[in-house]
Amino acid sequence: MKLRDRLRVLFTGRLPIDVFVDQAYERVKQVAGGTVVSPGVARWPEDGYANWAREAYGKNELVYACITEIATSVPEAPLRIYRDTAAGWEEVPDHPLRQLIRRPNPVLSEYELWELTVVHLYLAGNAYWEIVRSRDGRPKELWPLRPDRVRIIPDPDPRIHHTYAYAVDGQLYPLGTDVLHFKFPNPLDEYFGQPPLRAAVRAVAVDNEATAYVQSLLQNDAMPRVIVTTQQKLDEDTVERLRSRWRERYGRENRGMPAFLQAGMDVKVLGLNLKDLEFPDLRATSESRICAAFGVPPVLVGAKVGLDRSTFANYSEARRSFWEETISPLLRRLADRINHKLLPMFRDSEGLEARFDTSEVSALQESVNEKWRRITEAVEAGWLMVDEARAEAGYDPFPDGRGRVLLRPTSVAEVPVGGGGEDGGGGGEPGDDEAPARRPRPTPGGDEGGLGEPGDTPGAEPSTPTEDGPPPGGDGEPGKQRSGPRRILKSREAIAESRNRLADRYERRWREWAREEFQAEARDTLRAFWLATTGRRFKALADDELMEFLTTLEQMGISWRQRIQDGSAELIYEQLVDAAGEAGSELDVAFQLNNDFAKRFVERYVFIFAQALSRASQDRIREIILAGQRDGLTINEMKRRLLEEFDDWTAARAERVARTETLRASNAGAMMAYQQAGVQVVEWLPAGDACPYCKALKGRRWAVGSALFQVGDEWHPEGVERPYRITYEPVQHPPLHPHCRCTIVPVVD
Structure with missing residues (x-):
């Protein structure tokens, strides 16, 4: 490793992509003894990755912003391992796969691994991890590979995994089958995925051309911005002296100062202004199409089409939509591939599943809060038993069965429908004024007026303790019948x-x-x-x-x-x-x-x-x-x-x-x-x-x-x-x- 690369690792903890990729294929080369794969039929991806990485990701700020928004959002949800038990899914925090993802190799962190994987996936439609095993056969390192250098050698038997190779300088170095391949669907190729950028490449080209055209106009427009006309002929020395004086008085920090002309002089402004160079309709069309291809709301990446039509009040809704419609399906795609190939490489993987934990994702936090509020309201209204609510929230039921109760609001009485109440007025149709669905109970202590206002709900009749626990609405210690206090010892x-x-x-x-x-x-x-x-x-x-x-x-x-x-x-x-x-x-x-x-x-x-x-x-x-x-x-x-x-x-x-x-x-x-x-x-x-x-x-x-x-x-x-x-x-x-x-x-x- 070069000195500058060592210094970069020391101060930033990162290495250039080409350095750790080179390290990857050098190790492969050593393992293979420097031999080249024997002649065979190797599948080559379409030539587009390098060009798109350079012209789109490297030069178009909107493409860069969209991919970066996705690539930096995925690591917010850490990949965790869960075991299927009788009580539900339980996390296995010390599982070797979780430890491997946390530190995939000596060069990359967990965040950088996911970030680079997503960048590869959206530029090439494919992302590859080389799996390096330890002596006991378990994976010990994960190395992401440049997707345009990976070759697939199909096996005649479709039940056998494909063989992979790495191409450098015209030579193929074998990787075997220990490669984890993430890809997007491609209806025309069963081996390589199709990147979202391919569908947006024309919109990206239009956007790049519009930017280049404006730059060219600003750089090469040789017309003078201002022309001063006079009614008399001026010699060259006078013209030069007036030009110098104009530049001195109205140039640089004096721009915008009012100008005073002598009689017989007139000023005309030439050239296009910046508003004429905006191409608003053209830019809005290309921006919206690029963002649509990547599934990123325009307001999240600062696109003008998003800022013009959105406000910061709905910014959080845009982030939540982005997570639910773009990031969540992507996480499912990544996790399914890991469960399919990488997790089975570890012993005792039966009954285990890898999932991305989105409980701490800021954009989805409001959804979590809404879930808690919904559960709480259902319990307080008496629709859900306590144990059912705990299961909905992800908690185990109470072991002694005390959670199999409904908490009924004390201000609501049960009224039979159609049975003919004691006053003889029951049995009406729904909505019948003579068939009330709710009967307020008297206020404790004999207060007649309750709160004395229409819609009053605070007044409630005290509930009688039962052997199942405290009065309804309470959460006291169950299983003990209480007779209640006999008197109060203090005033x-x-x-x-x-x-x-x-x-x-x-x-x-x-x-x-x-x-x-x-x-x-x-x-x-x-x-x-x-x-x-x-x-x-x-x-x-x-x-x-x-x-x-x-x-x-x-x-x-x-x-x-x-x-x-x-x-x-x-x-x-x-x-x-x-x-x-x-x-x-x-x-x-x-x-x-x-x-x-x-x-x-x-x-x-x-x-x-x-x-x-x-x-x-x-x-x-x-x-x-x-x-x-x-x-x-x-x-x-x-x-x-x-x-x-x-x-x-x-x-x-x-x-x-x-x-x-x-x-x-x-x-x-x-x-x-x-x-x-x-x-x-x-x-x-x-x-x-x-x-x-x-x-x-x-x-x-x-x-x-x-x-x-x-x-x-x-x-x-x-x-x-x-x-x-x-x-x-x-x-x-x-x-x-x-x-x-x-x-x-x-x-x-």
């Missing part, structure tokens, strides 16, 4: 004071954690903004820079959610346990916290909390950047706005999170304790300085495990000007809003 005021005191005890830790998290998000954002703008300051944000930053922001949001979950889980768990312990001391029962139940409670709690907190950060950052773009701000001015926002995050926002989440965790822990102790009803107890919305809830009672308000509900007390809309999560306990200090107390007969 309502003492309960509220104790709960607020517990929240105050954790407030400082919450504030410190929130400040550190927001500072980390600020650093991530500023670093991504600097990279997207390449360190520029005094210019406006370009469209491609804006797209790059918004894409990075979506990816950062995923890492923020995970970091929030990891960083807050222990703090939340500790406070929940303390709050549950104090709530247990309020009741005349022997109470012991179920740790498994607490952990499940925390998992759901931190997931919702992390989703809301990270999404709020992303939305605010996106709002600042897009507003700055609309206002025509420079990059430096946008950065200044971000810094002002981050200053508020580490002060006011951190304080708001600390005040709100400490009280939320205290009440959640108390609700958890009440639920396990058999308390059926709780009551809202406003703080002394409560807002009008919370004061109006004084004395409001509802069933443990149910929600007082659902997301989307509006609470509009009498005498308050505007309703308060619930947007964060269902309100099962305080707080109702940020900085709320209200509490709940148990209701015991």
